[in-house]
Amino acid sequence: MAKAVVLGSLLSVGLAGALVALAAQAAGGSYVVPGSQAATLDSCVEQTDFMRRNHMEVIKHQRDETVHNGIRSTKHSLAGCVECHASGDPAGGVVPVDRKGQFCQACHAFAAVGMNCFDCHATVPSQGEQGQGSPSRSPLAASPRGAGVAFTGQRSGEGYPQ
Amino acid sequence: MKRIVYREWQLAPQRYWGLLAILAAVAGLGGLAFAYMEHEGHWVTGMTNHVVWGTPHIFAVFLIVAASGALNVASIASVFGKTLYKPLARLSGLLAVALLMGGLLVLVLDLGRPERLIVAMTHYNFRSIFAWNIFLYTGFMVIVIGYLWTMAERKGNVYTKQVGFVAFVWRLLLTTGTGSIFGFLVARQAYDTAVLAPLFIAMSFAFGLAIFMLVVMFAYTQDGRPLGNALLLRLRNLLAVFVGGVLLILLAYLLTKLYGARHYDLVSFYLLSGGSYTLAFWLGWILIGSLAPLGIFAHPVLGQDRTWLAAAAGMVIVGGFAAMYVLIIGGQAFPMPLFPGQTVVESGFLDGQVAPYAPSIPEVLLGLGGVAVALLITAVGVRVLQFLPESLDDRVVDPHLAAAAEPA
């Protein structure tokens, strides 16, 4: 029975992945939220297409490495996702990534895939928290986001080294 | 001996659907309670960081233990070859599976992350008696369902004895495992003893048989089928032995704890100063759950009276819940022996104090929902399949009477 369930969930994950990829193609490109750090970069930590399909595997692998082996140096941490994909609001604050219409939530809602990460994980960047678990990018104070950050538009990750 | 004819339960439709509706409503309330607890989190229950297992676990452990005991009649029939019990062996197997399902459902729905049940089925830590129990429970269901098949299908009849034997051994392992969930806990004074395993086995015999007797009596009276005294009185005697067995092992448990000075306080908590736990122990477990039924069983008149027998079986069940309350909740409420020879004057975490616990309505509803599911499975089972012998008249079931009745 367990096997069937595992198979079923694998299948649904695969389908969801395909759906996401299709949706992205149909819409012709980017879904990063304007005003997020991601909007200023050419690509995600891996090629964008790869990330669209496999980000859950990447995060899951990293999660086991971090929890059991204490490895926090890699670029694949969930904290990194949040750091980069959270956008600013006009008031100068940060919009949580699981808020409606934000990067994580919008796509997961579209693909109708549950998102359990944020039951436990913080939805806003660490704001320079001490001892924060990822090689954090520049603290927010140093690079205020939101208005004024250009939306580059080129997201397909062409030519980005794997 | 006459051939036993099995027939579906033929309760009048209105009555039958009415019964199902009531059970479904209780089960539904349990479902709502689960949804509420799952949505809000466990703060809406009486459970805390001090009493981490609460009312759902009373129900779950009771049902799981009773499930094993419900198989008594089938075991006696096929393993020990007592033909008197054979007609009811099928019902015994059905009830065992149903009670186990009800109990497991409560246990699973009380998890902090019930949606991660798949994790529990794909990640195992085999040092954990809990992980072992997952196999013991699922294995029990598979074996008993196979056992039912060998009894119901004529081609399978030849295997009944062997499969019955496997089921018998398995149920003993299952209850040993359930008792060991507590017995292996070195941390708490109330647990940490191997005697909990046999205590749970004895409790399973008693509680399971008590439920079985009630179900048989109810099914046969509602249906107007003949139910003779020969079988009923044998079950009564058996139940008396089991209740006595529980008392004996309970005595061994208390004496084990009482022998070393370091457990004096625990025994005095249970027997004298434990408030609701002491009350549940003496009034619930000992008086209502053990001595009163034993008195009824032994009484020359009352011991023959169906109503009194049913009441006594019900009292054993009440006593069973009291026993679970005392062992599970009381065992946790009693403070841990962190600092022997010292008194905790102040603590930020109730160290050295009896932890308070008050059951909440959702917890109780969830537990009752499990009972309802177990009975629902049973009610549907006996209605659609041939579980119940058409007659349990003395002349049908008792080989001696049957032989006497048939003119040679």
Added chain:
Amino acid sequence: MTEARDTIDRNRRAFLGAAAGLAVAPGVLLHTVAGAAPRSAPVTSDVRWGLLIDTAKCADGCTACVTACDEENGLNLQVKPEGQSEAKWAQQRSVWIRKAKLQDNQTGRITNLPLMCQHCERPPCVDVCPTGASFKRADGIVMVDRHTCIGCRYCMMACPYKARSFIHEKVTAQLTRAPRGKGCVESCNLCVHRRDNGQESTACVDACAREGHQAILFGDLKDPASHISQMLTAIASRQIREDLALNTGVRYSNI
């Protein structure tokens, strides 16, 4: 491979310093904390983290370590659910470290001490966990993998120190360094994020030192040269519930 890993670990600081330089990707600034870098090699059993608590220095009425722990791990961000009574909330909110004040039944001597997960070498909570979510890291830290914890609470039944808490309600505010949410069990993890980022001590140790008590000492129990090892050699110390022979990583002196 193991040998190489061991060497790496022994010279971890030096190695990480160099690796950090290499790891800085273009356009990404490395946010450094006190000159330390995030860990890039798996933890090994060459170290075993532990605490030594001098109860003689633990001040009556001081709860600096408790407050610091709450702030470090975001436990103070969890709010009492609406409609919950204060008494019940006190029994349901997460407590990773608590203060206890003891009085000897014979002599009347008073002892104050903080109590948290004792990071046993053979932890009962790890033995009983059905899914393996409760585990001991190679470096001796006993913790919960919240990704596989199903919330059965059997570990809480098994812990001889009542060191674990269950999250009874939805948590909406978390710190990045300490993810936590409803339905899982949690406990002191010796500030594992600090370990992985190469920081010196734990929040409780720092707070205690800040108060001027210095009752808690943190360090590597396997390194004979560490301060904690030397103190443990020099003075008498005890484990709580020594009878269980769990070989705890948290030791107490003057108890």
